[in-house]
Amino acid sequence: MLNIKDIQFAYGSVQVLHDVSLEVPKGSVVCLMGRNGVGKTTLIRNIVGLEKPSKGTITFAGINVANQPAHARIRGGMALVPQGRMIFPKLTVTENLRVGLAGRPGGGRAVPGEVFELFPVLKEMGQRRGGDLSGGQQQQLAIGRALVGEPRLLLLDEPTEGIQPNIIQEIGRVLKYLTTEKDMTILLVEQYVDFIKEFGDRFYIMNRGRVVANGDTPQLSEAIVRQHLSV
Secondary structure, X not given: OEEEEEEEEEEOOEEEEEEEEEEEOXXXXXXXXXXXXXXXXXXXXXXXXXXXXXXXXXXEOOEEOOOOOHHHXXXXXXXXXXXXXXXXXXXXXXXXXXXXXXXXXXXXXXXXXXXXXXXXXXXXXXXXXXXXXXXXXXXXXXXXHHHHOOOXXXXXXXXXXXXXXXXXXXXXXXXXXXXXXXXXXXXXXXXOHHHHXXXXXXXXXXXXXXXXXXXXXXXXXXXXXXXXOOO
């Protein structure tokens, strides 16, 4: 579904990504790991079109989208849940969800009912303002807003950050449901190793803008974690 080949990117004279390559098979959960500041979020921004690489290809569903603008990639089937959730705090939950309709292929006026089935709290709190929700509820709202667009590829940047354990488990179960039952493909930036081992299919670890390790999640050993992720 997604193939990244030899991506390079710099902020001015500071090279952030160095020939990054990775594959995200259709219907899988692939986890992008690494210490803070190694280029994970920058790579996600390049994939979704918020930044443009200086070199390399980004192939999504067989098409090189590296030169497409972000809105074209969203209409083509990508969706992003950004780090920090980035909901609209003064809009209601329902209004936040309706924002996601703009990215839905062919448009649409109604939020799909399945979003409320996956996250019942969003229906219960539909008229509450987004800023009044807890951190875990805001994360569910951010994911729900992305799902409104009915994406084929869902990108999430640290979805468990600052979230209570029961909500983390609920998010993990939803991600597994989306891949196994809806054939969705998921790439997420994540630091929580236990979450990755439980819900991820494959992992990539970055350091200083390069991929330094990858494999199936059963191969994510304590030695690899100590070498590349321990502070």
